[in-house]
Amino acid sequence: MAMFPQNRLKRRGGMRIWGDTGDYMTDYPDLHLLIDGEQLSGDGRTSEEVINPATEEVIGTLPHATANDLDRALEAAQRGFHEWRKTPADKRAAILTKAAALLRERADDIGEILTREQGKPLADGRGEVAYSAALIEFYAGECKRLYGRTLVRPEGSRVEVQYHPVGPVAGFAPWNFPAINVMRKIGGPLAAGCSVIVKPSEETPASGIALVQAMLDAGVPGGAVQCVFGVPSDVSEHLLGSPIIRKLTFTGSTPVGKHLAKLAAEDLKIATMELGGHGPVMVFSDSDIDKVLDVMCDGAYRNAGQVCVSPTRFLIEENVFERFRDGFVSRAEKITVGNGMDKGIKMGPMANSRGLDNIQRLIAEAQERGGKLLSGGERIGNQGFFHQPSVLSEVPIDAEIMNEEPFGPVAILNPMAGEDAMIEEANRLPYGLAAYAWTQDAARRRRLAAEVEAGMLAINISSVSTVDAPFGGVKWSGYGSEDGLEGVKACMVIKAVHEG
Structure with a gap:
């Protein structure tokens, strides 16, 4: 039947x-x-x-x-x-x-x-x-x-x-x-x-x-x-x-x-x-910063961050870091959180209590290691598994959240010295599912395509999934x-x- x-x-x-x-x-x-x-x-x-x-x-x-x-x-x-x-x-x-x-x-x-x-x-x-x-x-x-x-x-x-x-x-x-x-x-x-x-x-x-x-x-x-x-x-x-x-x-x-x-x-x-993954996002100073912020902030909190290809580690060229950081926080704080059945909601709850507990633990541990909590960090209410869209910055690489996929509504913003340092950090982890890069330099785009260790690389866009393109990772991904x-x-x- x-x-x-x-x-x-x-x-x-x-x-x-x-x-x-x-x-x-x-x-x-x-x-x-x-x-x-x-x-x-x-x-x-x-x-x-x-x-x-x-x-x-x-x-x-x-x-x-x-x-x-x-x-x-x-x-x-x-x-x-x-x-x-x-x-x-x-x-x-x-x-x-x-x-x-x-x-x-x-x-x-x-x-x-x-x-x-x-x-x-x-x-x-x-x-x-x-x-x-x-x-x-x-x-x-x-x-x-x-x-x-x-x-x-x-x-x-x-x-x-x-x-x-x-x-x-x-x-x-x-x-x-x-x-x-x-x-x-x-x-x-x-x-x-x-x-x-x-x-x-x-x-x-x-x-x-x-x-x-x-x-x-x-x-x-x-x-x-x-x-x-x-x-x-x-x-x-x-x-x-x-x-x-x-x-x-x-x-x-x-x-x-x-x-x-x-x-x-x-x-x-x-x-x-x-x-699993832990998606690096390389933001170069020659990119359209406002466009990057508009696109990637939404991407970071899509499905409350519970996305295997979620952009999580933002690696930002030093000379635009403060502008990017402030713009990201401003946008994150405007995200509407609530029951997904209600109109105007941008981010629903986390799917279960396990994820809610884990994201709070990771944020607390990052702060203990010296990371800065710029926004969010708390559960919302006491009914439903809602959590604030959260932003951490200047998180040391020995923090657990820098090494394990957070799978929740948190973005990590760290300043980087330049292209070599950004590629090194992007490739540091044993994961290699999705990676993202924003730059107008054509030669750099070719270098990134050759050197970034990921099954999927998005350059100047936020999506790595289309029905006619392969979807998969490398290394531990x-x-x-x-x-x-x-x-x-x-x-x-x-x-x-x-x-x-």
């Missing part, structure tokens, strides 16, 4: 879901697993509560998959893989294109769900669903562009290089972007012809369920895309311990990524790992790419066929 039917309004469990009326949900939807096309909930399964981070109210109860459920999902993924890989490329493309259309139809409602469970402003939640639709639409086109190549040899022999889907995929997605991260886990595998079992975050489950349901409603076989939940370590060990799974794709922290990579290595499963052609090829294996 489709949870999100087209062209009609449906009630389920006393809650309005959605149709084509243009009305928004009045409640959070019922939660369930999606295994082999079937919705599973209750029936003695253990469960956990889902919390609205803006109110700290319980908004849902999420069932956990049992070991039998996971075994059933694995068996279905094996069958689903054989069915889906044999589906002609143009038909797979049509189905994924239809899924993109369904997501656009449902974007308002899914965006509201997303804001209720994750906290970000409603416009950002809806924008995330729109990006997810654009990504699966791009992948639909790639279904028909998975070319190999032919190598001509003497006397009529040849070598044909072919690409084949790797097999069933296990994907694990975090809570900070509940739609985009899930789509990255399912889109590439489905375009490649793989089946996929995705585990969205248990803190933000309904967004992931909605995306998987859109795939099913569009015509993806029930065994080819499934959604499970549970204790993360139990689910990952069960799925990765099965020989049925041939690829792991994970977004999350570096320590968890290292652990999962070890589990995958036991069976030589291939992996895509998008892990992981390996492999999502999005773009690379996101599909990461789910395929190469075969060389020699003919005489």
Whole structure:
């Protein structure tokens, strides 16, 4: 039974879901697993509560998959893989294109769900669903562009290089972007012809369920895309311990990524790992300082700083440091913080109490080390996980916040002597996900592109994510790419066929 039917309004469990009326949900939807096309909930399964981070109210109860459920999902993924890989490329493309259309139809409602469970402003939640639709639409086109190549040899022999889907995929997605991260886990595998079992975050489950349901409603076989939940370590060990799974794709922290990579290595499963970052922002004196401030201040507090590619370490050329510092603080103090469902809100709550406690600890430790707190630094109110947009300056490099990803609404502003010092600091950490630079010097831009150690570099812009470009890091920020052609090829294996 489709949870999100087209062209009609449906009630389920006393809650309005959605149709084509243009009305928004009045409640959070019922939660369930999606295994082999079937919705599973209750029936003695253990469960956990889902919390609205803006109110700290319980908004849902999420069932956990049992070991039998996971075994059933694995068996279905094996069958689903054989069915889906044999589906002609143009038909797979049509189905994924239809899924993109369904997501656009449902974007308002899914965006509201997303804001209720994750906290970000409603416009950002809806924008995330729109990006997810654009990504699966791009992948639909790639279904028909998975070319190999032919190598001509003497006397009529040849070598044909072919690409084949790797097999069933296990994907694990975090809570900070509940739609985009899930789509990255399912889109590439489905375009490649793989089946996929995705585990969205248990803190933000309904967004992931909605995306998987859109795939099913569009015509993806029930065994080819499934959604499970549970204790993360139990689910990952069960799925990765099965020989049925041939690829792991994970977004999350570096320590968890290292652990999962070890589990995958036991069976030589291939992996895509998008892990932590600590984004340096190099601001040179020849840049348009006001433009940099307008763009990057917003970027620093997007999603309350809970972004793996968030600009966090601002490395500012000394002769413009004071101007930049004062302008940044002024802008940070004007950011409106509140419930993401309310109009005019720029920054919602943090997603959970763990992040709130951690950001306060990091700010306090930075001050103990000699860093200056220029703005913010405090929790807002006593209901919801709200925190002030915060600014630290002149923080020594031995402070913990200079070495570990803060993942919260704080920016660190430090003066730097010049280009060499800025590149050295940008590359100092073992992380290399996203980096940013602002300069009008064309030669310097080329040097930065060559020397900055990051999987993605944004020069004079703030975005490192587009559906047709690879998204991924280097060093401790992981390996492999999502999005773009690379996101599909990461789910395929190469075969060389020699003919005489």
